[in-house]
Amino acid sequence: MINKFNKELDIALRSFIKEPDNFLNSLTLVNSLHSFPVLASDQPYAIALDGQKVTPVFTDADDLKLFRAQQTSARNQNWIERTSLEVLQEAIANRLNGLVYNIKRTGDFGNSTIFKTSEMVEFINNYTSILNKVFNEDNQEAAILDRYYLVPAFINPKENGDFDKGFPTMSNPDGESYIPVFSNLPSFVKWYHDQEFGLPFREAQGVIMTWKIEDIQESETKDSTLGIVINPFDDKQIVVEWSGLN
Known part of the structure; x- marks a missing residue:
């Protein structure tokens, strides 16, 4: 309206x-x-x-x-x-x-x-x-693995037309790394404007993708991170570990 x-x-x-x-x-x-x-x-x-x-x-x-x-x-x-x-x-x-x-x-x-x-x-x-893909009512109510998220990523094109992808990470007090993804704007805004996370990402010319968790899973990401953290700046953030998906 x-x-x-x-x-x-x-x-x-x-x-x-x-x-x-x-x-x-x-x-x-x-x-x-x-x-x-x-x-x-x-x-x-x-x-x-x-x-x-x-x-x-x-x-x-x-x-x-x-x-x-x-x-x-x-x-x-x-x-x-x-x-x-x-x-x-x-x-x-x-x-x-x-x-x-x-x-x-x-x-x-x-x-x-x-x-x-x-x-x-x-x-x-x-x-x-x-906006429609991530914030429509059906996607917001979808199960965690079926939902589309705003996903910060680094995309590097390859000569064969494919591309390599990497991700910024966030670590907990134990030094364990997770890939941040976002299903709401308030949490994403905080991350995007954050001097420690969002600013270096923007300076490195990262891009924002609309992906599901399955689009992020690759051997490289599983080797370097423990999983996904959904809306890390929310009071009720959600952690999804690769081991739990297996």
Whole structure:
């Protein structure tokens, strides 16, 4: 269900623009695009910008007010709350080049950006798939071994088209290592922002996969770790040891 217009989408957009390679920022932005509307014209509307025809939308009411004061055609539009996805579909149907968020000539450009239609479709589809795969009700209620998780991993392509995979680990006070996986966002956010775990992972250009536990099991991981720890920053974390699966 779409919520009413507020600042959450603007905050998510700013974070993404500041750090577009941050997985969590991308995931949060797509979730916000699904959850919160933008201010847009109630009919197909485009302006010329750097040789492209783009549809202006706004996550900030003050930016829209300024745009209307500066753009004559904007004052003839009826600006309403709409989802970005609806406006995107409209732009595609009218063969426009993309959406421009919070266009302005001066001031704070921290929430201003252009999404080309093809790139925006791919971006939204990719992260929507992750959200649906991990956080849908059926997956959340599935048995531990049948559930998809957010899995931090290191993927190294091989010449034959296959790839090697490795994993960051976490150790208990006894020095025993486990691979962290996540089924909820609060625990993942804590890990991803943690200076000891998430930061080195991001600096090493790790990727976040959506896998089941069976996708992680390989001889190398079993030799170097004792198993999996699910949501390690939760009060009720779950430990699954390889020996128990055998």
